[in-house]
Amino acid sequence: MATPAQKTVDWAEDGEPDLAAAIPAPQVSKNKDGTETVVTIFINEDGKKVKRTQRIRRTVVKKKENPRVAERRTWQKIGLEAGKPAGPGDTTTLGENIMFKPMVGFKAGGEQEKAPEEDKKADALKKMQIKCRICMGDHFTTKCPFKDTMAPAGEDAAPVDMAAVENGETPQGGLGAGAGGYVPPHLRKGGAGTTGERMGGKFERDDLATLRVTNVSEFAEENDLRDIFERHGRVTRVFLAKDRETGRAKGFAFVSYADRADAARACERVDGYGYGHLILKVEFAKKADGK
Amino acid sequence: MRPILLSGHERALTQVKFSKEGDLIFSVSKDHTVCAWYSANGERFGTYKGHVGALWTVDVDPHTRLLATGGADNTMRLWEVQTGKLLKTWDYLTSIKRVEFSEDGKQLLGVTEKRTGQLSHIVVYDIDSNPEAEQPDEPTLRIIVDELPRVTVAGFSFLSQYIVSGHEDGSVSQWDAKTGELITNVFSHDADMQVTDLQWSADRTYFLTASKDKQAKLHDARSMEVLKTYVADTPLNSAAITPDPQSYVILGGGQAAMDVTTTSARQGKFEARFYHKVFEEEIGRVRGHFGPLNYVAVDPTGKCYCSGGEDGYVRVHHFDPPYFDFKFEVEREAASQSRM
Numbered sequence: 001m002a003t004p005a006q007k008t009v010d011w012a013e014d015g016e017p018d019l020a021a022a023i024p025a026p027q028v029s030k031n032k033d034g035t036e037t038v039v040t041i042f043i044n045e046d047g048k049k050v051k052r053t054q055r056i057r058r059t060v061v062k063k064k065e066n067p068r069v070a071e072r073r074t075w076q077k078i079g080l081e082a083g084k085p086a087g088p089g090d091t092t093t094l095g096e097n098i099m100f101k102p103m104v105g106f107k108a109g110g111e112q113e114k115a116p117e118e119d120k121k122a123d124a125l126k127k128m129q130i131k132c133r134i135c136m137g138d139h140f141t142t143k144c145p146f147k148d149t150m151a152p153a154g155e156d157a158a159p160v161d162m163a164a165v166e167n168g169e170t171p172q173g174g175l176g177a178g179a180g181g182y183v184p185p186h187l188r189k190g191g192a193g194t195t196g197e198r199m200g201g202k203f204e205r206d207d208l209a210t211l212r213v214t215n216v217s218e219f220a221e222e223n224d225l226r227d228i229f230e231r232h233g234r235v236t237r238v239f240l241a242k243d244r245e246t247g248r249a250k251g252f253a254f255v256s257y258a259d260r261a262d263a264a265r266a267c268e269r270v271d272g273y274g275y276g277h278l279i280l281k282v283e284f285a286k287k288a289d290g291k
Numbered sequence: 292m293r294p295i296l297l298s299g300h301e302r303a304l305t306q307v308k309f310s311k312e313g314d315l316i317f318s319v320s321k322d323h324t325v326c327a328w329y330s331a332n333g334e335r336f337g338t339y340k341g342h343v344g345a346l347w348t349v350d351v352d353p354h355t356r357l358l359a360t361g362g363a364d365n366t367m368r369l370w371e372v373q374t375g376k377l378l379k380t381w382d383y384l385t386s387i388k389r390v391e392f393s394e395d396g397k398q399l400l401g402v403t404e405k406r407t408g409q410l411s412h413i414v415v416y417d418i419d420s421n422p423e424a425e426q427p428d429e430p431t432l433r434i435i436v437d438e439l440p441r442v443t444v445a446g447f448s449f450l451s452q453y454i455v456s457g458h459e460d461g462s463v464s465q466w467d468a469k470t471g472e473l474i475t476n477v478f479s480h481d482a483d484m485q486v487t488d489l490q491w492s493a494d495r496t497y498f499l500t501a502s503k504d505k506q507a508k509l510h511d512a513r514s515m516e517v518l519k520t521y522v523a524d525t526p527l528n529s530a531a532i533t534p535d536p537q538s539y540v541i542l543g544g545g546q547a548a549m550d551v552t553t554t555s556a557r558q559g560k561f562e563a564r565f566y567h568k569v570f571e572e573e574i575g576r577v578r579g580h581f582g583p584l585n586y587v588a589v590d591p592t593g594k595c596y597c598s599g600g601e602d603g604y605v606r607v608h609h610f611d612p613p614y615f616d617f618k619f620e621v622e623r624e625a626a627s628q629s630r631m
Binding site for chain 1: 295296332374375574577606
């Protein structure tokens with residue numbers, strides 16, 4: 001009965017204090033299609049009067065529950081949980097979404113299938129203890145990308161055989177007599193010149209302008225290194241040694257410059273440069289044939 | 292499927308059990324605590340305090356009034372589920388490896404461990420399902436297992452007619468539950484491969500055993516015949532049968548706990564494996580645990596399953612529609628024919 005009285009009040013003429021009192025109760029009307037229309041007039045946060053019309057459809061969802069289960073939902077919690085509100089609330093810790101779709105002929109997944117094979121391969125490699133003598137990588141020395149440019153790591157001097165040759169001792173034949181052991185034909189006395197022919201001559205020119213960069217962060221990328229070194233000259237090649245299995249950097253890289261002068265400058269400047277929380281060490285790469 | 296992680300245990304889970312209506316989950320672990328959880332959202336209902344050793348086993352009676360637990364403190368205890376009150380403690384000379392209520396909840400079975408100078412015992416008590424009642428001190432039946440190897444698991448068959456036990460050497464025995472006489476002993480699993488779990492079908496007419504020999508076998512409870520064999524590629528710790536209408540089995544296992552640190556999670560095979568119960572074919576896996584699965588339990592209403600792992604987590608999985616819709620071609624044909 002309050003509505004007609006309120007209707008007589010013209011809100012436009014009303015003063016501010018009466019505004020709140022002038023709000024009519026929400027009007028609910030039933031529609032033909034079973035929905036309800038609710039018209040509400042209220043004052044929003046800005047103090048403005050707002051009319052809101054909502055259409056609502058009510059659906060009754062019936063849910064059957066075992067009375068025992070329903071009773072257990074009301075149990076008071078016990079033990080370490082004592083004192084907490086009874087029954088399951090709405091807090092839930094959900095794990096990541098896991099796909100589970102039963103299927104005929106399930107075969108332990110594509111990637112699961114492959115993975116053990118990879119592991120086998122890696123295991124086999126580990127068993128054989130393949131280690132490149134040049135870059136210490138887990139490949140054969142002959143497959144090393146630096147076989148022609150770098151000396152085997154940790155071998156500064158020329159191989160023993162060579163020293164023997166230089167000393168004038170004469171190892172003859174394939175199986176060297178004396179201390180030398182096997183001497184490759186091109187190093188034997190009277191062999192093809194002093195240096196012999198070498199394969200992969202195209203790397204020769206890099207020899208003088210290649211830097212060996214060590215103490216590289218394992219998260220380094222080739223492009224990052226290229227960015228650093230290109231500031232000092234034209235870089236022809238960047239090689240970052242990566243672990244086959246993990247794909248992470250192994251901690252060293254080779255950078256070749258077109259010009260030796262650039263390489264020398266870069267060597268000077270980048271040596272000691274901090275990159276990826278580590279300090280780079282840069283030096284000229286050792287030549288394969290020793291010096 | 293988004294699993295719910297129940298993280299309340301600090302050490303490896305040893306057994307998880309659903310209440311008959313599937314609304315509560317009871318879990319025991321090596322950290323001496325018994326936990327009860329609401330399966331709907333993983334909230335903890337409570338803990339049962341009293342044990343002073345690692346717990347090996349838990350079971351709840353069909354009315355969800357009484358809870359039995361057993362562990363390495365050489366006691367078997369009976370609790371009131373609702374209040375957490377300790378009703379009864381039975382002391383033994385060795386630890387309790389398995390407890391199980393009979394189908395009607397009137398009998399409780401316990402398995403004691405065989406240890407230096409002590410034989411495995413299977414003890415049976417008559418239980419009054421009223422929490423107020425006095426429980427008996429002495430067992431009504433005590434089977435002393437002296438000729439057979441160590442008992443690892445045991446349970447009651449349909450109508451509490453037989454007691455079936457699994458042994459350390461991979462054999463399964465059937466006993467008369469009234470007299471305690473050994474009826475038969477069958478070697479269904481590989482020799483010296485421990486039977487790690489024994490779970491019943493809904494009507495307890497057949498059961499599933501899991502073993503370290505990487506197989507789970509479905510046995511008939513009366514004839515003890517091996518009906519089906521499910522072959523996995525990892526030692527199994529647990530095997531569960533899903534209730535009708537989905538006829539699957541869920542196997543759980545993984546590399547032994549002692550070897551886990553030396554292998555990656557991927558190789559550890561810490562997955563729940565689903566097999567079709569009849570066709571013995573693997574139909575899927577659910578990953579998630581980062582340790583071996585020590586126990587797999589299925590909601591008796593078939594809506595979800597949970598697994599307790601060596602990693603200290605219970606993961607509750609509510610099945611998605613694909614699980615309920617999945618059928619083999621022959622099953623679909625059979626269904627359409629029966630409709631015609």
